[in-house]
Amino acid sequence: MTQQIILATAALFGMLAVIFGAFGAHALKKILSADQLNSFEVGVKYQMYHAIILLILGFNSTQISTATYWCFTMGIILFSFSIYGLVLSDAKGKKLKFLGPITPIGGLLLVIGWLLLIINAFS
Template identity: 80%
Template sequence: MTQQIIITTAAVFGMLSVIFGAFGAHAFKKILSKEQLKSFETGVKYQMYHAITLLILGFNLKNITPAVYWCFTLGILLFSFSIYGLVLSDAKEKKLRFLGPITPIGGLFLVIGWFLLIINLW
């Protein structure tokens, strides 16, 4: 995995989390319940946390392997984006139930990414 790919991925995820956070704070505030908004914000926070982590790791390549990169990237996509889909589809009363089991799989990828990072450090 090249430094340019890792940093670009981090920047895209970071940019999208700011955009999604702004929508959550403004546009979606009118159409989402407090519970839905809280879930949406959880997706945004986890996306940003892991975007920042990828950015830091991208500048310090000795601590990242392709497996760590892919676990964080897939984790963000599956965890945060499934939450976005669940919340927005629920708000339109057409909940995409198939996304429900995807969220914990994304969370598992994030946990595995952190575990692999620990292993890489030792």
């Protein structure tokens, strides 16, 4: 994976986390319950945390494995974006239940990404 792709991915996810966080804090605050808003914020936090780690890895002189990049990238998409979809669809009264099982798959990919970093540290 090239440094430019890693940095661009990190920047995109970071930018979207700020946008979604602001959207949640202002526009969604009026239509979501406290539990829904909390869930939405969890998605935003995890997205930002992993955008930051991708940014750090992108600037790091050592190469990150392609598998680590894809675990973090797909983990963010499946975890955070499924939470956004679940919360927003629930707020509209038409919860997209098929997204429920996708969230833990995304979480598992995030965990695997961290595990791959540990393995890489000892390689």
